[in-house]
Amino acid sequence: QHPKDPSIQEPTHLLVTRFQEGTSLRELISKSKNTEFVEKLLPKIFYELGKLHGAGLQHGHPHFSNVIVNKDSGITLVDPKYLCNIDRHPPQLPNPQSSFNFSKLTTHEGALNDLNFIGISLVNHNLEEMAHRKWPRIAAAYKKGIAHGEQRSKKLQGDTTTSSRA
Secondary structure, X not given: OOOOOOOOOOOOOOOOOOOOOOEEHHHHHXXXXXXXXXXXXXXXXXXXXXXXXXXXXXXXXXXXXXXXXXXXXXXXXXXXXXXXXXXXXXXXXXXXXXXXOHHHOOOOHHHHHXXXXXXXXXXXXXXXXXXXXXXXXXXXXXXXXXXXXXXXXXXXXXXXXXXXXX
16 A cells, blocks of 8 residues: 555556656756746646546656756656556645636646646746736646647557557
8 A cells, every 4th residue: 555545555557667857847947047938838738638638547756856848849748646647546646725726727636736736836936926827828828738648548549449459
């Protein structure tokens, strides 16, 4: 059992990925006097989370240390703490002290947990006001990511069904 949540059993699978070149968003923010570059990255972060959520998965720990920015300003979400079905609930975060209403984007508690991690990171780095200015673009990117994740998931399920019939 998981030490903090007895409803989560020990994992039966191990996810191995290749090393991601780049720097964490948290480190980039801490080294920069100007955080305007984050405006361009937020839609990408929400798009990537949307892809995961659209595929029925949740990351479980997507704070700015787990967002890797590469030299081309592409992003990768790393170190998923509870990569699992979106309908399973990891230990809940305390309600973040932010003004974001993520429930307008999704009703899945697992997805809301992921989004709250990002909300907390925005507050911790004094980026909340900037994110509100860009909110329509961020929300659109998240919804586009969900559609992409759903489409990819259906394609993979179709490939599995087809290959299992062969």
